Amino acid sequence: MNNIAAMLALSCLFFLGSGRLRLSIRMASFQGVLLGILALVAGGLKPSIIVLAVSSIVLKGILLPWLLRRAMNSTCARREIEPFVSFSASVLSGLALLALAQWLVNRTELLTPIFSPVMLTSAYFMVFTGLFILVTRKKAITQTLGFLVMENGVYCAGLSLGSELSMLIELGILLDIFVGIFLMGIMIFHIDSEFEHIDTDKFNDLSDVILQTGGEKE
Amino acid sequence: MNILYLLPGLPFVFGIASFLVSAEATRRLLLIISAVIHLILTLSLFMPEVVVEPDSWLIADALSRLFLLCVSLLFMALAFYHQFSSEQTPGNANAMPQKMQFFRQPEKVFAASLQFFLAAMSLAVLSRHFGLQWIGIEATTLASTPLIYYKRSRHSLEAAWKYLVICSVGISLALLGLFFLAMAMPAGHHDFSSESLSFYATYLNPQWLKIAFLFILVGYGTKMGLAPMHTWLPDAHGEAPALVSALLSGALLNCAFLGILRVFQVIQAAGLTIFADEIFIVAGLLSMATASLFIFHQSDYKRMLAYSSVEHMGILILGMGIGGLAIFAAMLHVVCHSVVKAGLFLCSGNILKAFGSRKCDVATDLKRRLPVNGALWVTGFLAITGAPPFATFLSEFLLLKAALDSNKMLVAFLYVLLLSAVFVGMLGIVIKMYSAPSQQSELDKIAFKEEIFTAVPAAFLFAIALLLTFYAPDSFMAVLKDATTSLGGKTL
Numbered sequence: 095m096n097n098i099a100a101m102l103a104l105s106c107l108f109f110l111g112s113g114r115l116r117l118s119i120r121m122a123s124f125q126g127v128l129l130g131i132l133a134l135v136a137g138g139l140k141p142s143i144i145v146l147a148v149s150s151i152v153l154k155g156i157l158l159p160w161l162l163r164r165a166m167n168s169t170c171a172r173r174e175i176e177p178f179v180s181f182s183a184s185v186l187s188g189l190a191l192l193a194l195a196q197w198l199v200n201r202t203e204l205l206t207p208i209f210s211p212v213m214l215t216s217a218y219f220m221v222f223t224g225l226f227i228l229v230t231r232k233k234a235i236t237q238t239l240g241f242l243v244m245e246n247g248v249y250c251a252g253l254s255l256g257s258e259l260s261m262l263i264e265l266g267i268l269l270d271i272f273v274g275i276f277l278m279g280i281m282i283f284h285i286d287s288e289f290e291h292i293d294t295d296k297f298n299d300l301s302d303v304i305l306q307t308g309g310e311k312e
Numbered sequence: 313m314n315i316l317y318l319l320p321g322l323p324f325v326f327g328i329a330s331f332l333v334s335a336e337a338t339r340r341l342l343l344i345i346s347a348v349i350h351l352i353l354t355l356s357l358f359m360p361e362v363v364v365e366p367d368s369w370l371i372a373d374a375l376s377r378l379f380l381l382c383v384s385l386l387f388m389a390l391a392f393y394h395q396f397s398s399e400q401t402p403g404n405a406n407a408m409p410q411k412m413q414f415f416r417q418p419e420k421v422f423a424a425s426l427q428f429f430l431a432a433m434s435l436a437v438l439s440r441h442f443g444l445q446w447i448g449i450e451a452t453t454l455a456s457t458p459l460i461y462y463k464r465s466r467h468s469l470e471a472a473w474k475y476l477v478i479c480s481v482g483i484s485l486a487l488l489g490l491f492f493l494a495m496a497m498p499a500g501h502h503d504f505s506s507e508s509l510s511f512y513a514t515y516l517n518p519q520w521l522k523i524a525f526l527f528i529l530v531g532y533g534t535k536m537g538l539a540p541m542h543t544w545l546p547d548a549h550g551e552a553p554a555l556v557s558a559l560l561s562g563a564l565l566n567c568a569f570l571g572i573l574r575v576f577q578v579i580q581a582a583g584l585t586i587f588a589d590e591i592f593i594v595a596g597l598l599s600m601a602t603a604s605l606f607i608f609h610q611s612d613y614k615r616m617l618a619y620s621s622v623e624h625m626g627i628l629i630l631g632m633g634i635g636g637l638a639i640f641a642a643m644l645h646v647v648c649h650s651v652v653k654a655g656l657f658l659c660s661g662n663i664l665k666a667f668g669s670r671k672c673d674v675a676t677d678l679k680r681r682l683p684v685n686g687a688l689w690v691t692g693f694l695a696i697t698g699a700p701p702f703a704t705f706l707s708e709f710l711l712l713k714a715a716l717d718s719n720k721m722l723v724a725f726l727y728v729l730l731l732s733a734v735f736v737g738m739l740g741i742v743i744k745m746y747s748a749p750s751q752q753s754e755l756d757k758i759a760f761k762e763e764i765f766t767a768v769p770a771a772f773l774f775a776i777a778l779l780l781t782f783y784a785p786d787s788f789m790a791v792l793k794d795a796t797t798s799l800g801g802k803t804l
Contacts, residue, residue, distance in 0.1 A: 202519065202520075202523070203519070204495075221488065225481070228477070228481060234473065237477060241477065241480060241481060241484075244481065244484055245484050248484050248485075248487050248488045248491070251488055251491055252487075252488075252491040252494075255491055255492070255494070255495045256495075259441075259443040259490075259494065259504060260443075260502075263441065263443035263444060263447065264443075266443070266444070266447040267443065267446065267447060267450075267487065269447075270447055270450040270451060270454065271450075273454050274450070274453070274454055274476070274480050277454060277457055277458075277476060278473075278476060278477070281457075281461075281469065281472065281473055281476070284461075284469055285469060285473065288466050288469055
């Protein structure tokens with residue numbers, strides 16, 4: 095249990111420190127598989143748990159990474175160039191976020207003893223990482239990955255808090271997430287063909303507040 | 313077989329059918345059939361004889377019925393609007409990448425997504441289980457993204473992307489909140505619904521309940537368009553086709569509001585009302601203030617309406633925070649705002665079609681060019697800003713009365729101040745559009761002709777807002793009152 099938690103946290107740090115999209119996608123798919131295994135470890139070998147774990151692995155570990163990899167190949171984006179926060183600074187902020195996550199877990203008293211407090215720390219850390227990536231990275235595809243990591247974190251928090259919604263609900267949630275990321279993937283194709291780039295920081299035509307993002311706009 | 317399952321179920325089936333049908337006329341007909349059946353089912357829920365027992369998934373209590381009525385009424389008006397009007401076919405649909413044949417048929421995707429959107433909203437409104445409600449609300453985001461992207465332009469793509477990402481992230485936070493809420497439940501309790509949690513509220517852990525409430529407020533608040541999480545809203549409402557904006561504003565925002573209300577019921581049962589009230593009041597006033605700032609000198613009339621939605625969501629949340637009679641006012645305001653705002657958006661669609669521009673400077677002299685829509689535009693403006701004799705006046709006035717009764721002088725003062733600010737801001741724009749002589753002479757050469765039928769749905773919606781002031785059917789009043797009491801409010 096703790097091993098899986100540590101691996102999840104490490105994969106987030108990798109995510110923060112890397113500019114290579116291929117690696118980031120691989121990390122996201124690794125997380126999907128880990129979460130599936132985690133569900134099995136936490137819930138035991140009941141049929142409903144197995145269905146959930148398998149669908150989580152198939153959707154998050156295989157299908158979504160495949161889709162994102164296709165999006166990446168067709169848009170010819172390989173690296174995240176010039177993020178708002180440099181990669182080494184991202185890793186450092188990641189460590190700070192990890193500390194914050196640990197602090198949060200210590201702050202809140204838990205009602206029922208949970209399987210593993212480390213797990214909960216990792217879960218919060220994943221949510222923070224996802225949000226951090228969403229805010230600091232420019233490429234639409236990286237933002238999608240950020241959302242996926244955040245969603246993995248939320249799922250992981252649900253698992254470690256032991257909050258059992260029924261299986262149908264969990265499957266519904268999984269399906270919603272899948273369709274959401276699927277839509278984002280499709281939109282990446284469209285953004286690419288419309289704008290000839292997938293940098294979302296140039297997305298400010300509509301804004302009422304004109305923000306100048308750096309000097310590169312001139 | 314529970315009748316409630318038909319409400320989300322039928323539109324879903326119709327949505328799949330829309331994909332299979334190739335003729336556009338048939339798809340529009342399907343839309344109307346679906347809307348009519350949905351409205352009949354909804355109205356049948358208002359009959360006192362019809363008693364629908366909730367099961368563990370769906371419920372039709374007063375709150376659900378009230379919000380369902382908004383969704384259903386609007387959808388009906390929109391289906392007819394869609395039938396009468398023909399939005400231009402997106403110009404560059406054929407420029408899509410070759411691989412995506414499927415997305416080269418925008419009308420087909422549009423019709424199907426509308427049906428799925430109706431299904432998702434019905435599900436969100438009728439769910440009893442918190443998890444199911446989350447699924448419904450997230451599904452509304454997914455179903456409406458293709459609708460916003462209907463025009464296939466750069467701007468609509470930008471709007472749709474922002475909408476999808478911001479709302480999905482917000483809703484994930486709400487899911488985290490739901491997990492915390494589940495954490496607050498005593499061990500062995502499995503019925504994860506507002507009803508049952510309220511019943512066992514004393515056994516819930518207050519600390520986790522508060523955390524859960526905050527997360528859910530931020531999460532669903534994003535979707536509802538509360539400031540400062542409203543940034544997606546003006547873009548999406550501005551770029552989407554008129555009837556989609558109308559649905560987003562009039563029905564979708566309410567669904568998210570209901571999500572917050574369900575948790576509020578639990579909070580209230582647990583005796584944490586004061587905690588929630590303060591947050592509601594601050595959030596409400598902040599939204600109103602943001603909207604009033606951005607409405608001034610807004611150059612785009614659809615965005616003006618969008619900011620007005622932010623303002624009205626602020627009013628709703630503020631009403632919940634003030635409590636007592638204000639909750640009744642908020643419930644009434646939900647219905648009024650829905651019908652009026654949807655009518656205004658439909659009207660803006662007609663204006664947009666005539667002028668081909670969303671700029672207030674271009675679409676001027678409505679008095680002469682588009683007399684019918686111009687008159688409706690002004691009527692709608694009066695209705696949305698809460699001028700008497702519209703029912704919005706009633707609800708906004710009751711809210712003020714409640715604030716004064718409960719001795720919240722500062723809140724009442726700010727509320728009136730912000731309402732007037734929005735009124736003045738919108739007044740300037742509307743007057744300019746209605747009567748200012750045109751500056752661009754080439755527009756004078758275009759012969760403006762109005763299709764009267766496209767104005768009918770908007771007129772119908774405004775008529776409802778007017779009618780509610782003078783006469784409300786008993787069954788509607790009963791539902792309104794039940795909804796208020798279920799939120800701990802006082803009725804008239």
